[in-house]
Amino acid sequence: MTEVIIPIGPHHPALKEPVNFKVIADGEKIVRLELDISYNHRGIEKAAEQRDFIRVLPLLERVCGICSHSHSTAFAKGIEEIMQVEIPPRAQYIRTIIAELERMHSHLLWLGVAAHEIGFNTLFMWTWRDREAVQDTLEEMSGNRVHYGMNEVGGVRRDLTPSQVNAALARLPNLEERIKKYADMVNNQETMLIRFRGVGKLSKQEALKYGAVGPTARASGVDYDIRSDDPYIAYAEAPWKVVTDTHGDVYGRTCVRIGELGESLKIVRYCLEHLPEGPIRVTTPKAAPKGEIFSRYEAPRGELAHFIRTNGTDKVERLDIRTPTLANWTSVAICLVNQNLADIPVIVAAIDPCLSCTSRITVVNDYDRTEGVITLDELRIRNRARNRRQERC
Amino acid sequence: MTNTLTLDLVMEKMEEFGTIEQVRSNRIRIITTSDRIHTAIKTSQELLACDRLITISAADNSRTLELIYHLTGPHHMIISLAIELPRDVPETPTMSDILPPAGIYERQIHDLFGIFFKGNPNMKKIILNEDWPDNEYPLRKDWKPDPGTFYGGIKVERI
Amino acid sequence: MDIFLTLVYVFLFPGFLFLLAYALILEFLDRKIEARMQHRVGPPFLQPFADLIKMLGKEVIDPDGVDDKIFDTAPLVALAAVMTAYLYVPLIGNSPLAFQGDLVLVLYLLTLPTIVLFLMGWMSRNIFSAVGGIRVVTQMFIYEVPFFLALLTPALMAGTWSISEIAAWQQKHLWFMFLQPIGFVVALIGLQAKLERTPFDIPEAETEIIAGPWTELTGRRLAIMHLAIDISLVAGSALVAALFLGGPMTPWVIVPAWLSWIVGFFLFLAKTLAVLLILSSIKVATGRIRIDQLNDIGWKYIASAVLVQVAIVLVMNYFRVSA
Numbered sequence: 001m002t003e004v005i006i007p008i009g010p011h012h013p014a015l016k017e018p019v020n021f022k023v024i025a026d027g028e029k030i031v032r033l034e035l036d037i038s039y040n041h042r043g044i045e046k047a048a049e050q051r052d053f054i055r056v057l058p059l060l061e062r063v064c065g066i067c068s069h070s071h072s073t074a075f076a077k078g079i080e081e082i083m084q085v086e087i088p089p090r091a092q093y094i095r096t097i098i099a100e101l102e103r104m105h106s107h108l109l110w111l112g113v114a115a116h117e118i119g120f121n122t123l124f125m126w127t128w129r130d131r132e133a134v135q136d137t138l139e140e141m142s143g144n145r146v147h148y149g150m151n152e153v154g155g156v157r158r159d160l161t162p163s164q165v166n167a168a169l170a171r172l173p174n175l176e177e178r179i180k181k182y183a184d185m186v187n188n189q190e191t192m193l194i195r196f197r198g199v200g201k202l203s204k205q206e207a208l209k210y211g212a213v214g215p216t217a218r219a220s221g222v223d224y225d226i227r228s229d230d231p232y233i234a235y236a237e238a239p240w241k242v243v244t245d246t247h248g249d250v251y252g253r254t255c256v257r258i259g260e261l262g263e264s265l266k267i268v269r270y271c272l273e274h275l276p277e278g279p280i281r282v283t284t285p286k287a288a289p290k291g292e293i294f295s296r297y298e299a300p301r302g303e304l305a306h307f308i309r310t311n312g313t314d315k316v317e318r319l320d321i322r323t324p325t326l327a328n329w330t331s332v333a334i335c336l337v338n339q340n341l342a343d344i345p346v347i348v349a350a351i352d353p354c355l356s357c358t359s360r361i362t363v364v365n366d367y368d369r370t371e372g373v374i375t376l377d378e379l380r381i382r383n384r385a386r387n388r389r390q391e392r393c
Numbered sequence: 394m395t396n397t398l399t400l401d402l403v404m405e406k407m408e409e410f411g412t413i414e415q416v417r418s419n420r421i422r423i424i425t426t427s428d429r430i431h432t433a434i435k436t437s438q439e440l441l442a443c444d445r446l447i448t449i450s451a452a453d454n455s456r457t458l459e460l461i462y463h464l465t466g467p468h469h470m471i472i473s474l475a476i477e478l479p480r481d482v483p484e485t486p487t488m489s490d491i492l493p494p495a496g497i498y499e500r501q502i503h504d505l506f507g508i509f510f511k512g513n514p515n516m517k518k519i520i521l522n523e524d525w526p527d528n529e530y531p532l533r534k535d536w537k538p539d540p541g542t543f544y545g546g547i548k549v550e551r552i
Numbered sequence: 553m554d555i556f557l558t559l560v561y562v563f564l565f566p567g568f569l570f571l572l573a574y575a576l577i578l579e580f581l582d583r584k585i586e587a588r589m590q591h592r593v594g595p596p597f598l599q600p601f602a603d604l605i606k607m608l609g610k611e612v613i614d615p616d617g618v619d620d621k622i623f624d625t626a627p628l629v630a631l632a633a634v635m636t637a638y639l640y641v642p643l644i645g646n647s648p649l650a651f652q653g654d655l656v657l658v659l660y661l662l663t664l665p666t667i668v669l670f671l672m673g674w675m676s677r678n679i680f681s682a683v684g685g686i687r688v689v690t691q692m693f694i695y696e697v698p699f700f701l702a703l704l705t706p707a708l709m710a711g712t713w714s715i716s717e718i719a720a721w722q723q724k725h726l727w728f729m730f731l732q733p734i735g736f737v738v739a740l741i742g743l744q745a746k747l748e749r750t751p752f753d754i755p756e757a758e759t760e761i762i763a764g765p766w767t768e769l770t771g772r773r774l775a776i777m778h779l780a781i782d783i784s785l786v787a788g789s790a791l792v793a794a795l796f797l798g799g800p801m802t803p804w805v806i807v808p809a810w811l812s813w814i815v816g817f818f819l820f821l822a823k824t825l826a827v828l829l830i831l832s833s834i835k836v837a838t839g840r841i842r843i844d845q846l847n848d849i850g851w852k853y854i855a856s857a858v859l860v861q862v863a864i865v866l867v868m869n870y871f872r873v874s875a
Binding site: 116118189190191192194341342 | 577589591592679680750751753754757789811836837838839840842843844845
Binding site: 046 | 419444445447450451453465469481494496498
């Protein structure tokens with residue numbers, strides 16, 4: 001059978017992200033892949049150079065909806081390290097609580113999306129219902145379900161009242177039970193097992209060679225987790241462990257994420273119970289001294305790297321963001337070849353893509369046709385010409 | 394395999410490449426030049442057990458463009474290899490043969506800064522839209538959007 | 553008089569008018585059960601009716617280069633086929649249109665919507681629809697053989713090719729659900745695959761190929777095709793209820809004919825609802841499988857199970873005849 005090009009995206013019900021896979025398929029098997037992952041560039045890095053430290057944090061939060069706290073914390077802790085200020089312990093604990101709640105809501109969201117990709121809508125509805133408990137907690141603490149706005153350079157902006165802490169602790173036991181149930185389901189539910197096992201396999205060497213990060217890498221047995229390699233905020237004090245798995249396929253990534261849900265719950269509980277008293281911010285100088293810092297943070301999707309350079313003024317000179325999804329795209333392209341067409345959404349969803357973070361990337365193979373941006377009229381003309389050609393054959 | 398890399402160990406292995414300093418408890422910075430960077434990365438992969446590229450950062454110092462390769466390994470130490478390129482001819486050999494993820498980062502830096510990576514098989518536009526005009530590198534310090542130039546996309550006719 | 557009664561039977565009750573109402577009610581129950589199991593509220597009672605009316609009034613978009621006359625008539629063919637199939641199933645007693653061999657006719661007519669879907673998928677000039685159409689036909693080849701065999705084993709044991717007579721046979725003996733449990737399970741699985749519901753909704757996989765062969769259907773074509781699938785749910789459940797659960801017959805004969813019709817009608821409702829409950833539970837509790845995995849499961853397990861069932865029935869028949 002001749003090869004057919006099946007476009008998956010940029011508007012596609014499978015991928016809730018603006019990405020375009022041009023899949024060249026032979027029947028149901030993928031032969032080649034042309035990725036066009038570029039529809040969301042907003043020039044944030046350049047815009048960050050023109051804003052001072054108070055104004056740049058809301059901008060960085062809006063790099064991504066689900067990992068918003070990650071970006072602002074990574075930046076804030078980088079600037080604090082350049083300025084050599086130490087934020088008070090209460091602020092560190094509050095930052096950790098919000099960070100882990102964000103991780104929990106991101107992983108529950110991912111679990112629902114992965115179930116939806118295989119047509120298992122029941123699990124999708126259940127996980128998103130449980131995610132509401134996390135969102136309610138976040139809304140009580142910060143006023144928002146996403147884009148929390150808790151960080152500032154020098155600490156956090158809002159404090160947690162005892163009633164908020166108690167309300168959050170009251171929600172945790174139910175969540176813990178539901179997480180155990182989902183772990184059980186992934187291991188025993190037949191259709192999930194046959195759709196997830198053996199799909200999109202990435203060995204440990206490949207994961208290291210192609211630079212995979214986050215749960216994608218940890219599912220292949222690679223033991224990198226910035227929260228333990230390079231501890232920041234309160235992670236060194238809370239008792240938790242890194243979750244890895246050896247399967248390397250989508251099933252392994254699911255297990256890693258569910259394990260991380262359990263660990264995050266433990267960290268949140270510890271931090272809420274042991275919240276130290278004290279101030280929540282320190283005053284920092286307006287301008288940062290000249291310096292360079294490489295700030296890393298474990299976002300829900302993987303390792304986030306901010307490279308910050310300051311030059312003695314109150315604005316950064318250069319902010320370079322490397323998001324985890326960007327690091328994972330190469331491994332997606334590798335593990336998609338020779339898989340089934342039906343597995344594309346599952347494999348792509350397994351790395352938990354967040355294209356708002358990614359900016360624009362296109363990976364095109366050696367076999368290519370030159371293409372540019374096509375207007376709507378051009379599309380109509382091209383389509384008619386192609387139909388006429390097909391009719392003649 | 395998590396033996397910690399000390400500054401002395403790094404200094405003795407990588408001395409030939411340039412100045413070495415420890416900027417933070419887990420980051421060591423090595424300044425080298427673009428003709429030696431390829432061997433430097435190979436050496437750090439072989440002798441210092443750095444098996445992962447974190448990212449390639451690029452910055453615009455006013456007279457030069459700077460590239461920094463951040464590598465790490467099971468020892469959890471970051472080795473940052475920095476090179477500076479002249480502004481008028483910013484060229485450097487590609488690292489995508491020894492570090493496969495470098496391909497994406499190099500294309501991104503090429504789009505935004507105009508640094509050309511010799512030997513990269515896929516030097517096409519990646520992060521800017523396909524009909525962005527050539528020779529406009531947005532992240533350079535001296536670039537401002539010009540109201541007269543058309544930066545690609547769909548032209549909207551305003552009546 | 554006879555012809556008048558037959559016309560009332562065919563067009564009013566329990567014929568087409570009742571069929572349309574019952575199809576919409578079953579769709580409502582299906583969606584409500586699914587929603588409650590997923591911890592949602594679910595649609596109100598008149599929702600399927602509202603959907604039907606709304607879709608009938610929407611704009612019909614003809615894709616470029618597609619033959620719109622065939623696109624218009626194909627859903628009508630599917631609808632006509634399943635409505636006709638429904639008439640031969642015993643609903644309140646024997647069907648007045650019954651004849652020897654109507655089981656084969658019903659099975660054939662119930663296959664037509666699948667063929668129509670494939671045809672529309674192929675004609676749509678759209679890569680997603682083409683892939684969906686291929687999947688429809690592949691799936692049909694996989695489940696059709698076990699499904700047919702599972703529905704033919706009651707005919708083998710009852711010794712007749714008429715559905716009404718098979719239902720009547722069960723009045724004097726046990727229900728086939730107890731006599732042929734494997735066949736019953738395979739028939740339910742085959743029905744789920746025929747109706748293209750999870751885990752067998754591979755042709756319509758929303759997250760992979762937009763909507764498969766349904767992609768280019770708009771307006772009244774979509775409404776009629778959707779209604780055809782709803783009606784085939786009714787017809788399929790009624791068929792399984794008649795063949796395995798005894799249909800509208802009670803184990804004892806009720807003397808006034810009109811009373812037996814009323815009791816038969818309520819039994820028919822109860823049994824089709826029971827079949828729907830089982831189908832909905834399967835739909836909610838599983839995810840979608842891949843077409844190659846379906847191929848595996850279908851030929852390895854389902855087909856071999858039904859062949860075992862056929863062998864058992866033939867052996868039992870031999871002993872019964874010789875006894």
